[in-house]
Amino acid sequence: MKAVVFSRYGGPEVLEVRDVPEPKLGPESVLVDVRTVSVNPVDWQIAAGHLDSRFDVRFPVIPGWDVAGVVAEIGPTVTEFAVGDEVIGYVREDSIGRGTYAERVAAPLRTVARKPMNLGWEQAAAMPIAGLTAYQSLVRTLRVGPGDTVLIQAAAGGVGSFAVQIAVAMGARVIGSASDRNHDYLRQIGAEPVAYGPGLNECVRALTPQGVTAILDMYGGQTLTSSLDLLSDESKGRVVSLTNDGILEQGGTFVFARPSKADLDQLTRMAESGVLTPEISTVMDVTDAAEAFRLSQTGHVRGKIVLRVMGRLSAAIH
Ligand SMILES: NC(=O)c1ccc[n+]([C@@H]2O[C@H](COP(=O)([O-])OP(=O)(O)OC[C@H]3O[C@@H](n4cnc5c(N)ncnc54)[C@H](OP(=O)(O)O)[C@@H]3O)[C@@H](O)[C@H]2O)c1
Known part of the structure; x- marks a missing residue:
């Protein structure tokens, strides 16, 4: 599959689109076909090496922890989701390497929840982190x-x-x-x-x-x-x-936010009841991730920057 990756620490210029191995699905995980992701300051902070002392980092790194997408496959122990379910996730593990700026991501169960029915893919990806x-x-x-x-x-x-x-x-x-x-x-x-x-x-x-x-x-x-x-x-x-x-x-x-299905479920309910509306300032293609990093680095984005993934990486020239 294709993904945005970086192979060394640096600024937005280290990002490139590459072929990478498909993620392996663990027993308690779901494989998600990625529709959209959102950009968080931590994405470019990781690329710049700022979290190197806290996480094992395995290069090349696929950045990104937020995701919205469709379940394509479930691990053998999973009963909470079925193929075709629409989900959102804060897919962070204790090491860094397999992020969400990719065609597919393997998401441990504790990191994903049902997508709010009333939100489109762009607003949904804005929500997790x-x-x-x-x-x-x-x-x-x-x-x-x-x-x-x-x-x-x-x-x-x-x-x-x-x-x-x-x-x-x-x-x-x-x-x-x-x-x-x-x-x-x-x-x-x-x-x-x-x-x-x-x-x-x-x-x-x-x-x-x-x-x-x-x-x-x-x-x-x-x-x-x-x-x-x-x-x-x-x-x-x-x-x-x-x-x-x-x-x-x-x-x-x-507070360092932790992935939590229960808390994500709560956010989904709040969105569906109309009390929570994600604010999106900019939507871009994931192939413009470097530009999105630069925009986030200005520190003056209102709400969130969202990246469209589905269908964008396969068309990318690399
Ligand atoms: N510990 C955790 O788990 C965790 C999780 C998420 C984020 N964070 C951190 O929390 C911070 C905020 O994250 P974010 O995603 O909300 O970032 P963000 O979206 O980039 O925040 C941008 C906002 O910051 C405002 N701003 C800029 N300078 C400011 C200042 N001096 N005082 C008050 N507001 C200012 C801007 O308002 P104007 O445009 O009006 O200037 C803009 O709306 C980041 O440092 C991020 O790394 C930590």
């Missing part, structure tokens, strides 16, 4: 609900756009940081927008003088440190960082 990260941070870890006022940093991005909608669905009041051009979008999905950068704390205090009861951070550094002052006295420690494990020393929690 960003949706799970937001859900596991806000619902499983911070347990936000009515009475909470949550500050979500980078609220218009991939994770942020899911996080706002999930926190609103849980009954929380949401304040979200983004640049001005995204403030109308944040209002549409139920957040009160504030500009990030100098003056952020003052803007948040103007909206909620008593402070916030929980924070979801995606930037670390000074953005995170200074925002901790915004937590009300009874809410100290109710902070999740997605980028800075130093938050543990401040009493907060570092």
